[in-house]
Amino acid sequence: MIDVRNVKQTYGKKVILQDVTFSMNKGEIVGLLGPSGSGKTTLIKALIGMSRPTEGEIRVLGIKQPSLKPMKQIGYMAQSDALYEELTARANLAYFGRLYGLGGKNLKKRIQESLSFVNLDSETKKAVQHYSGGMKRRLSLAISLIHNPQLIFLDEPTVGIDPALKRVFWNEFQRLRDQGKSFLVSTHVMDEAERCDRLLIVSDGRLIDAGTPEALKQTYGTIEEAFLKAGENLCKS
Numbered sequence: 001m002i003d004v005r006n007v008k009q010t011y012g013k014k015v016i017l018q019d020v021t022f023s024m025n026k027g028e029i030v031g032l033l034g035p036s037g038s039g040k041t042t043l044i045k046a047l048i049g050m051s052r053p054t055e056g057e058i059r060v061l062g063i064k065q066p067s068l069k070p071m072k073q074i075g076y077m078a079q080s081d082a083l084y085e086e087l088t089a090r091a092n093l094a095y096f097g098r099l100y101g102l103g104g105k106n107l108k109k110r111i112q113e114s115l116s117f118v119n120l121d122s123e124t125k126k127a128v129q130h131y132s133g134g135m136k137r138r139l140s141l142a143i144s145l146i147h148n149p150q151l152i153f154l155d156e157p158t159v160g161i162d163p164a165l166k167r168v169f170w171n172e173f174q175r176l177r178d179q180g181k182s183f184l185v186s187t188h189v190m191d192e193a194e195r196c197d198r199l200l201i202v203s204d205g206r207l208i209d210a211g212t213p214e215a216l217k218q219t220y221g222t223i224e225e226a227f228l229k230a231g232e233n234l235c236k237s
């Protein structure tokens with residue numbers, strides 16, 4: 001699904017990502033775990049083709065990035081919501097669904113399924129500008145899944161989401177994973193990290209470790225310790 005080789009990303013003179021190499025298989029939930037500013041969003045943006053790495057190579061679904069070719073197979077939920085505030089949730093979903101080539105009965109069905117998954121089916125008449133922060137996050141997630149993508153990138157998807165709904169989301173991610181979908185999820189949240197199949201620990205633009213939550217616990221004691229280790233490196237740099 002993803003193959004990343006020796007990626008370096010610089011902005012001006014500042015090195016943001018360095019020597020990043022990893023791959024990801026179909027049917028995996030991979031967590032990107034690292035402190036604020038460690039480069040998680042920068043890596044996700046390069047993976048979805050929003051930026052071109054300064055060095056190295058990224059292949060997504062077998063296609064060298066950046067490219068528009070894999071777009072219909074990719075879902076992306078950004079860290080900040082990019083919604084049409086004056087439109088309702090249904091109209092936002094219809095707009096993005098059509099951008100991905102959906103239409104007719106299929107679009108209608110996908111909109112209904114998405115609205116009920118994120119628990120917004122009773123709020124469809126309100127313009128998004130009157131939504132709470134958590135409701136907007138939920139709608140952003142629904143939009144990222146509207147076209148039934150194979151590979152889904154979620155940048156801190158549950159910020160502002162209450163614990164009960166967070167659990168619903170993760171159950172759904174794992175259900176979709178069991179159907180063969182793949183997820184790359186950035187997070188700072190330890191209980192989310194525990195629900196990933198594999199974690200990549202990001203520190204100061206480098207992957208300092210990777211493994212299943214169980215394997216990392218054996219090395220560091222707890223996932224939190226692995227995360228703190230990544231933070232120590234960031235403080236030293």
Ligand SMILES: Nc1ncnc2c1ncn2[C@@H]1O[C@H](COP(=O)(O)OP(=O)(O)OP(=O)(O)O)[C@@H](O)[C@H]1O
Binds near residue numbers: 011034036040042043
């Ligand atoms: N377009 C840009 N130009 C210059 N610097 C940038 C740009 N985008 C990101 N950076 C810098 O790259 C570094 C990594 O940022 P990034 O957003 O990738 O971190 P992050 O791990 O996702 O953080 P957070 O968890 O807070 O979202 C930061 O120092 C940030 O200031």
